[in-house]
Amino acid sequence: MTHTRIEMTDIPAPEKTLKIEGSGKQALEQGRTRLLIAGSVFALAFSVIAARVIDVSVFERAEEPRLAEERGTLTHKTGRADIVDRNGMLLATTLNVPSLYADPKYIMNPMESATKLRTVLPELEHADLVAKFSDKKRFTWIKRSLTPRQQYAVNKLGIPGLYFQNESKRIYPQGQLTAHIVGRAGFDDVGLSGIEKSFDSMLRDGSDPLRLSIDIRIQHILREELQTQIDAFDGIGAAGIVMDVNTSEIVAMISLPDFDPNRRDRISDDAAFNRATLGVYEMGSTFKIFNTAMALDYGTTTLRNGYDASKPIRVARFTINDDHAKNRWLSVPEIFMYSSNIGSVKMAMDVGSDRQKSFMKKLGFLDSSAIELPERGRPLAPSPWRPINTMTISFGHGIAVSPIQLANGVASIVNGGVRHPATLLRRDTTEMLIGERVVSEKTSRAMRRLLRLVVEKGTGRNANAKGYLVGGKTGTAEKPGRGGGYQRKALLSSFVAAFPVNDPQYVVLAMVDEPKGNKSSYGYATGGWVAAPAVKRIVERAAPFLNVAPVDEEAPEIRRALMIKIPQTKGKKALASF
Incomplete structure (x- = not known):
């Protein structure tokens, strides 16, 4: 019989099997636990990220900077501040816009890419694009400030190597209307002209809106x-100003031609030139306002006096004539009403050169205007100040000032005789204004009467806006020629007025550069035909917005305030008095 031997070592021991199985289960449990913990951590991380994305995209305005708060109050703002008019209308603001740039390293085919890009941005030059796409630099601007539609179209092309970067862009909602006042800022938010340049630091601080005086x-x-x-x-340009006579706030100011500050690539030198503040001009007979006020205030004449204007004045090789000569003795009111050069010269000579120069300085005509713009012209005045200069300055030649200085000077004469520097910032109505007296109240009242006389019976009749008591003065000046002398057919035609002149509230100046006579003006291009009608329409349209109501011009109190009797003359002696 054969016996089978069984080795006990071939049969697993129960204790050993249990030990192996126990170790495997423990390892498995540990792995599961670790996976569970890792999964939980990842889930939590993704939840936090998702929550933040929702928070930023839905609950926060991602396009605007956040404002830091400290102790419950705002302590810092970013972004260029807005500019608004006196009533809060937006004149300048900043928006975020996409700009297109390229990384030439990833442009596979510069020629093909340039051709494709020009299908949506045709204003770009093909050769310029190819050069940029072939550049070794890693960054090159392609086009700044795209519209959303342009950005979408470029994206749709799918050209590798083209990217977008958000930038801030200065936007001017009023366009050309405020171009010479507000000015413009560059791509890097740096002010280049106008208020944008003058207040660049303040605006870049992101402060509250800057409120201007203009309406x-x-x-x-x-x-x-x-x-x-x-x-x-058919003029080549124009300038105009509306100014509050009591505060010297500029309510409106225009220089033409102008430009759209939103179109930076379309600004010509002529359009960029501010005729209202940077240009200085010989303003012609409007200067007789200051000449007459000067003579009355120094007491060298009165409204009862007069001068012989029967003959031209000859000085060396110069002859001073009257355009519409009366060839007789003229009273002071008539000299002003008929705009007599001869009479004005004689009034100035009685005052003298030193006092004339001093008077012009008090009016601010020997220094640049204090207006808050970088574009300010420096007046041209004679040095030395000879008697011949005194003569020509009396009727607005031989001294050149900016239109803003002229308007400011007229405001100083009619408001009671106190000068406040012109400003483009809205003044605090509670602020006590302290100005410099330039003429007496008596002289100021006399000048108001003379200004009204010009509109009622003199060269400014075309400015007579019924019910608004306009008083003003015409000016027609020949522009100096490059080679010396004056250009007879190149005129500066202007009219400056105050209304209502019995109690002046506003000064209005209109000036047209090189107008040509037409059929309606009987061929004339003088201030009375060109600028005076514009002032009339401006007053009629603007007065309701300025809260100036029309009045009865024949009311006794108004007639008394503006009454002026012109002395009847015979020979060289006045027979009647004011």
Whole structure:
């Protein structure tokens, strides 16, 4: 019989099997636990990220900077501040816009990419694009400030190596209307001209909106009426100002031609030139306002006096004539009303050169205007100040000032005789203004009467806006020639007025550069025909917005305030008095 031997070692021991199985289960459990913990951590991380994405995209305005708070108050702001008019209308603001750039390293085919890109941005030059796409630099601008539609179209092309970067862009909602006042800022938010440049640091601090003195409604009226006169008289430009006589706040100011600050690539040198503040001009007979006020205030004449204007004045090789000569003795009111050069010269000579120069300095005509713009012209005045200069300055030649200085000077004469520097910032109505007295109240009242006389019976009749008591003075000056002398057919035609002149509230100045006479003006291109009608329409349209109501011009109190009797003359002696 054969016996089978069984080795006990071939049969697993129960204790050993249990030990192996126990170790495997423990390892498995540990692995499961670790996976569970890792999964939980990842889930938590993704939950936090998802929550933050929702928070940023839905509950926060991602396009605007967050404001830091400290102790419950705002302590810091970012972004260029807005600019608004006196009523809060937006003149300048900043928006985030996409700009297109390229990384040439990833541009596979510069020629093909340039061709494709020009299908949506045709204003770009093909050769310029190819050069940029072939550049070894890793960054090159392609086009700044795209519209959303342009960004979508570029994205749709799918050109590798093209990317977008959000930038801040200065936007000017009023466009051309405030171009010379507000000015413009560059791509890097740095002010380049106008208020943008003058207040660059303050605006870049992201402070509260900067409030200007201008009223956008009056600004629109002024621009429209000046453009009408340019078109009607084929002028090459114009300037206009509306100013509060009591505060010297500029309510409106226009220089034409102008430009759209939103279109940086379309600004010509002529359009960028501010005729209202940077240009200085010989303003012609409007200067007789200051000449007459000077003589009355120094007491060298009165409204009862007069001068012999029967003959031209000859000085060396110069002859001073009257355009519409009366060839007789003229009273002071008549000299002003008929705009007599001869009479004005004699009044100035009685005052003398030293006092004339001092008076012009008090009016601010020997220094640049204090207006808050970088574009400020420096007046041109004679040095030395000879008697011949005293003569020509009396009727607005031989001294050149900016239109803003002229308007400021007239405001100083009619407001009671106190000068406040012109400003483009809205003044605090509670602020006590302290100005410099330039003439007495008596002289100021006399000048108001003379200004009204010009509109009622003199060269400014075309400015007579019924019910608004306009008083003003015409000015027609020949522009100096490059080789010396004056250009007889190159005129500066202007009219400056105050209304209502019995109690002046505003000064209005209109000036047209090189107008040409037409059929409606009987061939004349003088201030009375070109600028005075514009002032009339400006007053009629602007007065309701300025809260100036029409009055009965024949009311006794108004007639008494503006009454002026012109002395009847015979020979060289006045027979009647004021």
